[in-house]
Amino acid sequence: MTENEALIALNMMPGIGSVTVLRIMERFGSAGAIFDLSEEDLASVQGVGPGRAAKLVAELGCIPYMEEIERAANSSVKLVTLVDDDYPELLKEISDPPPALYVAGDTKVLNKTGCAIIGTRHASVYGRETARRFGYQLASAGYSVISGFARGIDTEAHTGAVQASGVTIAVLGSALDKMYPQENKKFAREVIEKGGAIITEYPFGRSADRQTFPQRNRIVSGMSRGILVIESPLRSGTLITVSLALEQGRVVMVVPGRIDSRVSMGSNRLIREGARLVTSVDDVLEELQDLFAGVRREESGLRTAGKERTSWTDKKEGDVQPRELKLSAEERNVFANILDEGSYADTIVRDSGLETGKVNAILVSLQIKRLIKVYSGGIFKRVN
Numbered sequence: 001m002t003e004n005e006a007l008i009a010l011n012m013m014p015g016i017g018s019v020t021v022l023r024i025m026e027r028f029g030s031a032g033a034i035f036d037l038s039e040e041d042l043a044s045v046q047g048v049g050p051g052r053a054a055k056l057v058a059e060l061g062c063i064p065y066m067e068e069i070e071r072a073a074n075s076s077v078k079l080v081t082l083v084d085d086d087y088p089e090l091l092k093e094i095s096d097p098p099p100a101l102y103v104a105g106d107t108k109v110l111n112k113t114g115c116a117i118i119g120t121r122h123a124s125v126y127g128r129e130t131a132r133r134f135g136y137q138l139a140s141a142g143y144s145v146i147s148g149f150a151r152g153i154d155t156e157a158h159t160g161a162v163q164a165s166g167v168t169i170a171v172l173g174s175a176l177d178k179m180y181p182q183e184n185k186k187f188a189r190e191v192i193e194k195g196g197a198i199i200t201e202y203p204f205g206r207s208a209d210r211q212t213f214p215q216r217n218r219i220v221s222g223m224s225r226g227i228l229v230i231e232s233p234l235r236s237g238t239l240i241t242v243s244l245a246l247e248q249g250r251v252v253m254v255v256p257g258r259i260d261s262r263v264s265m266g267s268n269r270l271i272r273e274g275a276r277l278v279t280s281v282d283d284v285l286e287e288l289q290d291l292f293a294g295v296r297r298e299e300s301g302l303r304t305a306g307k308e309r310t311s312w313t314d315k316k317e318g319d320v321q322p323r324e325l326k327l328s329a330e331e332r333n334v335f336a337n338i339l340d341e342g343s344y345a346d347t348i349v350r351d352s353g354l355e356t357g358k359v360n361a362i363l364v365s366l367q368i369k370r371l372i373k374v375y376s377g378g379i380f381k382r383v384n
Contacts, residue, residue: 006032007081009065011100012203018096020047035060078103094222094248098201102176105197109167114144116224118238119153119231120263127231131156137281139166146224153230162194172200173216174208217241225288226251232266235357239364246367247374251287253278273368334362342379
């Protein structure tokens with residue numbers, strides 16, 4: 001078995017995640033090593049344990065990976081694994097990159113510099129037009145436009161890039177043969193014909209569900225230099241992507257929305273909390289070019305090329321103390337329930353007494369304010 005085949009096989013196993021695959025590769029030198037490990041060896045890997053090890057060993061010999069490879073070839077789908085040159089370099093840097101990607105289209109575009117455009121499925125006319133315009137202009141400027149192929153903002157961003165005859169990459173929350181939404185099937189062919197790609201980490205036969213969409217979002221942000229939010233309500237999967245982007249060190253940019261629109265409440269709040277406000281593609285290009293120059297904004301507007309201002313996080317002895325950061329009562333509640341050694345989101349929800357959606361939005365806000373960070377495994381910790 002080659003290393004490519006091993007990674008494809010492990011990607012097909014429902015009982016083993018990408019973090020565990022990485023741990024096995026780091027400890028034993030390759031993904032293929034798992035097929036020769038004893039239960040005892042496998043149980044010693046962090047996060048596995050004896051019970052899970054026994055189940056994995058029993059299932060390892062039953063993975064129909066050669067059938068999957070043959071099916072991909074017959075469907076003109078390319079399988080790109082962590083050890084392939086075409087695997088996205090940026091995606092390798094995140095804590096849990098998928099072992100394999102299923103690619104319909106040109107694999108070379110996976111390493112093209114890209115910007116994600118994300119937002120609500122229930123977009124307004126203003127949101128759809130804005131997403132299409134930014135998609136068109138970013139693609140015209142030579143960037144790939146990356147999004148999740150969902151209805152609303154995602155599809156409009158992809159459409160703009162295609163209209164510009166540019167490259168767009170759609171990351172599915174399902175297998176390629178179970179495309180969701182179904183109405184985008186014809187559009188998917190157009191994306192590929194224009195030189196773009198439709199990609200997923202999910203093996204053939206996997207339908208979209210509530211688990212696959214949040215999992216998909218880490219790839220959208222992980223492949224992008226920055227993410228642009230266009231219309232997001234307070235409770236939205238967009239905020240999950242924003243949280244992942246912050247964890248991955250990506251720049252977060254937001255187009256302001258109407259103050260009386262429900263679908264703009266989340267995005268306007270992100271701006272209030274410190275995300276970069278953008279009103280034109282020039283703003284986005286400036287932000288991305290600053291990243292290439294090694295200039296990273298620690299707070300929106302606090303650092304620009306050739307000029308720096310002191311952030312409230314940059315406290316040094318003898319400095320004039322910056323303004324106090326104001327937190328709402330709910331933000332103080334959530335922050336107080338994050339332990340120094342770290343806390344999981346469900347524990348924070350339980351201890352704060354707030355609804356899950358409210359806590360998730362506040363956790364994103366606290367990350368933007370650089371008060372907390374999220375680490376591998378979904379553990380939130382305070383920033384010292």
